[in-house]
Amino acid sequence: MKNLLPQDWQQPHISETDTADKWLIPPIVDLCARLREPGHQSHGTLASEGRAARQNGILHVVLPPDTDPVLENGSLLKGLREKAWADGGIHLHVLGALTQGLEGKQPANLAGLKQGNAIAVTNAGAGFENDLVLLRCLEYAATFGLKVFFYPDEPSLSKGGVAHEGYIASFHGLQGIPWLAETIALSKQILMTEETGISVHFSQITCRTSVELIRHAKQKGLPITCDVAMHQLHLTDDDIEGYDANVYVLPPLRSNTDQKALIAGLKDGTIDAICSHHEPLSSSAKQAPFAESAPGISNFDTFVSLGVKLVADGVLTPEELVEKICLNPAKIAGIKDYQAIGGAVLIDPNQAWTVTKDTMLSAGKNTPFMGQTLVGKVKRVFFEG
Numbered sequence: 001m002k003n004l005l006p007q008d009w010q011q012p013h014i015s016e017t018d019t020a021d022k023w024l025i026p027p028i029v030d031l032c033a034r035l036r037e038p039g040h041q042s043h044g045t046l047a048s049e050g051r052a053a054r055q056n057g058i059l060h061v062v063l064p065p066d067t068d069p070v071l072e073n074g075s076l077l078k079g080l081r082e083k084a085w086a087d088g089g090i091h092l093h094v095l096g097a098l099t100q101g102l103e104g105k106q107p108a109n110l111a112g113l114k115q116g117n118a119i120a121v122t123n124a125g126a127g128f129e130n131d132l133v134l135l136r137c138l139e140y141a142a143t144f145g146l147k148v149f150f151y152p153d154e155p156s157l158s159k160g161g162v163a164h165e166g167y168i169a170s171f172h173g174l175q176g177i178p179w180l181a182e183t184i185a186l187s188k189q190i191l192m193t194e195e196t197g198i199s200v201h202f203s204q205i206t207c208r209t210s211v212e213l214i215r216h217a218k219q220k221g222l223p224i225t226c227d228v229a230m231h232q233l234h235l236t237d238d239d240i241e242g243y244d245a246n247v248y249v250l251p252p253l254r255s256n257t258d259q260k261a262l263i264a265g266l267k268d269g270t271i272d273a274i275c276s277h278h279e280p281l282s283s284s285a286k287q288a289p290f291a292e293s294a295p296g297i298s299n300f301d302t303f304v305s306l307g308v309k310l311v312a313d314g315v316l317t318p319e320e321l322v323e324k325i326c327l328n329p330a331k332i333a334g335i336k337d338y339q340a341i342g343g344a345v346l347i348d349p350n351q352a353w354t355v356t357k358d359t360m361l362s363a364g365k366n367t368p369f370m371g372q373t374l375v376g377k378v379k380r381v382f383f384e385g
Contacts, residue, residue, distance in 0.1 A: 027059035029329035039068025050088010057345035074116025208261035229277035280364020298364035308376025343383035
């Protein structure tokens with residue numbers, strides 16, 4: 001067995017016969033997953049998605065605030081965390097809304113969100129009325145010592161787009177989203193981070209230039225971290241061939257050049273973490289034509305297998321994979337009691353399995369990996385919480 005738990009981690013009681021050729025890792029921490037509750041239970045619930053996360057070794061989940069209602073009231077957060085544990089057996093870590101109603105006009109009640117133990121604040125995928133609002137919100141968050149999560153996007157450039165702007169989108173007659181939509185927003189946000197001194201995390205970056213900008217910002221010593229969605233490391237805009245709605249996701253799958261830059265950034269430490277960007281959807285949500293379907297990929301069930309593939313392909317070592325999906329995400333999310341909560345996940349990196357509606361635990365079966373045989377599976381979860 002390859003024991004990848006930190007040296008001072010509490011070891012689970014497990015027989016050697018159960019662990020031959022397997023990996024023992026800490027609980028996975030997912031920095032972005034939408035569990036569809038509250039407000040969108042037709043696609044999934046805390047019970048269905050919590051169980052899917054837990055059984056796939058994802059025992060800590062960070063939830064963005066773009067639910068219905070928007071998570072802008074700190075008094076609601078405790079009940080949501082308790083329900084996630086009771087219904088799905090996972091620890092939920094909530095991001096509060098940075099602006100009221102995520103409308104980008106006025107700061108939300110950040111004091112109340114801080115009191116409700118929001119781990120950070122964000123405007124999720126929504127934009128801001130203007131840059132002054134963004135600056136004032138960052139200054140306001142800084143007064144409470146709140147970290148800000150960004151999902152960088154300039155709406156004036158991305159609105160209406162459904163795929164990476166380039167030859168593939170043009171060939172398929174799909175409205176493109178230029179890489180500038182991400183990097184223009186990210187550039188401004190980096191500059192405002194430098195001005196305000198606030199701690200910032202950029203989630204789900206997709207572009208070569210984003211990696212370069214973040215690398216430069218880190219070299220300057222700015223308090224910045226970032227993550228990439230697992231599917232961006234395995235899929236590109238080439239995969240929209242045939243108009244498969246299951247590869248429609250926002251931000252979009254980018255070019256092969258962008259993917260190579262993401263992998264390089266992951267290897268050299270510019271990219272700190274890998275998230276699932278789990279977005280389960282009902283079957284009807286993906287039955288419309290590509291551009292008219294709902295964006296999102298259900299990722300809990302394939303997350304470990306795709307991580308194992310990064311190791312098999314020589315992108316990461318097993319130890320580095322643990323840093324990217326367990327240890328670094330826990331630090332970014334500020335889970336101070338991560339080790340005290342404990343637990344472990346036993347993975348068989350050699351087990352092959354086929355992705356089918358029956359083998360997927362998530363209520364959302366919207367995955368471009370449907371029907372494929374993947375390698376790597378969680379065998380046991382040791383977690384008392």
